[in-house]
Amino acid sequence: MDQHFTMQRVCTWAAPACTLVFFGAFAIAGYLVPPSPGASPQETADFYANNTDTIRLGLVLMCFAGGLWIIWSAQMTNQMLRIEGRSAPLAWTQLAMGTCACIEFIMPAYFWLTASYRERDPEMQQMLNDMGWLPFDGFVWTIIWQNAVIGAAVLMDKRATPLFPRWYGYMSIWVAFLYLPSGFNVFFKDGPLAWNGAISWWLLLASIFGWLMVTTYLLLQAVARQERETAAGTLAGDPISDLERRVALLERQAQAEERVHA
Amino acid sequence: MTVLATESLEEPGARVSTRRRVPGEVGIWVLILGDLVVFTYIFAVFLAERSNEPVVFAAGSEHLNQNYGIIYTLILLLSSLYVVRALHRLRSADGHAAARNFLGAFACGLAFLALKVTEWMHEADAGHTLTSDHFFTFYFLMTGLHALHLVIGLFLLIYLAVLARRPAPGRSQWILFEGGACFWHMVDFLWMVIFPLLYLMP
Numbered sequence: 471m472d473q474h475f476t477m478q479r480v481c482t483w484a485a486p487a488c489t490l491v492f493f494g495a496f497a498i499a500g501y502l503v504p505p506s507p508g509a510s511p512q513e514t515a516d517f518y519a520n521n522t523d524t525i526r527l528g529l530v531l532m533c534f535a536g537g538l539w540i541i542w543s544a545q546m547t548n549q550m551l552r553i554e555g556r557s558a559p560l561a562w563t564q565l566a567m568g569t570c571a572c573i574e575f576i577m578p579a580y581f582w583l584t585a586s587y588r589e590r591d592p593e594m595q596q597m598l599n600d601m602g603w604l605p606f607d608g609f610v611w612t613i614i615w616q617n618a619v620i621g622a623a624v625l626m627d628k629r630a631t632p633l634f635p636r637w638y639g640y641m642s643i644w645v646a647f648l649y650l651p652s653g654f655n656v657f658f659k660d661g662p663l664a665w666n667g668a669i670s671w672w673l674l675l676a677s678i679f680g681w682l683m684v685t686t687y688l689l690l691q692a693v694a695r696q697e698r699e700t701a702a703g704t705l706a707g708d709p710i711s712d713l714e715r716r717v718a719l720l721e722r723q724a725q726a727e728e729r730v731h732a
Numbered sequence: 733m734t735v736l737a738t739e740s741l742e743e744p745g746a747r748v749s750t751r752r753r754v755p756g757e758v759g760i761w762v763l764i765l766g767d768l769v770v771f772t773y774i775f776a777v778f779l780a781e782r783s784n785e786p787v788v789f790a791a792g793s794e795h796l797n798q799n800y801g802i803i804y805t806l807i808l809l810l811s812s813l814y815v816v817r818a819l820h821r822l823r824s825a826d827g828h829a830a831a832r833n834f835l836g837a838f839a840c841g842l843a844f845l846a847l848k849v850t851e852w853m854h855e856a857d858a859g860h861t862l863t864s865d866h867f868f869t870f871y872f873l874m875t876g877l878h879a880l881h882l883v884i885g886l887f888l889l890i891y892l893a894v895l896a897r898r899p900a901p902g903r904s905q906w907i908l909f910e911g912g913a914c915f916w917h918m919v920d921f922l923w924m925v926i927f928p929l930l931y932l933m934p
Contacts, residue, residue: 640763647880662781
């Protein structure tokens with residue numbers, strides 16, 4: 471059975487690509503350091519009026535990061551299926567959560583792009599700006615579960631040498647907690663929990679992308695190990711390949727019996 | 733921390749291993765050290781904000797009841813002592829005594845939580861909330877996050893008490909005992925830093 475190692479690796483590299491695209495695009499748009507929630511409507515309107523081209527370009531590019539997020543999530547589900555087998559609630563939850571996370575990148579971008587599209591009343595520009603920033607930080611409601619189910623699956627792995635190291639399971643669950651405070655940015659116009667705050671923005675960024683880099687590395691390790699074991703014929707404990715091995719064994723036994731009776 | 737040095741994975745009667753070994757397992761330490769790093773970051777942000785608004789922060793700190801703070805500290809120290817005793821009893825294969833000690837720690841933790849909630853309600857009544865000023869944002873954030881860890885620790889302690897009563901704990905149970913104990917000590921340790929930062933700084 472072809473395990474598609476090359477394509478697995480390609481899909482894993484979507485994660486660093488997502489990171490690069492996100493940071494690069496946001497830097498172009500001038501969004502890496504968020505504006506303060508306390509900025510006046512006029513200041514907000516001026517920001518969109520004075521930086522229209524870079525905002526549009528940067529944010530359109532940033533939308534690519536949304537799609538890339540789904541691609542690496544699918545590869546994660548692919549590996550999680552090797553832990554859970556045919557009955558895989560966690561693997562499928564992970565995929566669904568990763569897919570929804572894409573919205574988190576793209577919808578806010580379109581609110582901001584709408585603000586950059588025409589000159590408007592400053593109050594309306596402020597509203598569009600708010601509509602983007604509040605969910606951009608605050609939309610943690612899928613990534614917390616994405617992390618949690620990955621962590622749970624890693625810790626549930628019954629192999630002698632687990633597919634992912636156990637510390638990664640703990641880490642994933644722990645990082646989910648780090649995302650949580652950002653969800654409460656609606657309560658604040660300033661301070662560490664506001665959308666531009668040390669916790670809601672900077673800790674969130676560091677957590678997501680730091681964890682993503684660790685995840686990339688471990689996914690690549692898992693694929694490499696899968697490739698080695700397939701070549702050596704020692705791919706053990708994979709629920710689906712176990713099934714194939716048993717079928718192959720039964721086929722050999724059936725053929726041996728045929729020869730005996732022939 | 734000499735407490736950690738003596739907590740080892742030797743089951744009674746087992747040969748002493750000369751390989752370097754981590755209490756619990758590596759994963760727990762990623763979690764604990766990671767948590768400590770993040771809390772350090774939050775403390776640093778707190779101190780930076782404090783230097784920006786010394787008057788607000790000093791006023792907030794004065795307003796808090798230092799006696800409460802001392803009581804909290806003593807309660808948590810006692811709870812950590814119970815946890816140490818529990819692990820001791822486990823090593824002497826006295827599961828029931830260990831369970832009692834875990835429950836003692838649980839009781840202390842529960843007392844801490846009850847007092848904490850009372851203090852929060854008292855502050856809210858006085859008009860201090862998460863959004864009233866920057867000091868109280870940090871106050872509720874730091875004590876809230878700490879309380880979240882404490883609550884997780886409480887569930888853990890109950891589970892460890894139940895586990896301790898079962899006979900012949902194996903390796904994976906020991907990982908839970910040691911890892912859980914270390915997690916609880918971390919909860920205690922975090923309070924040791926939060927208390928002076930919030931309650932004692934002039």
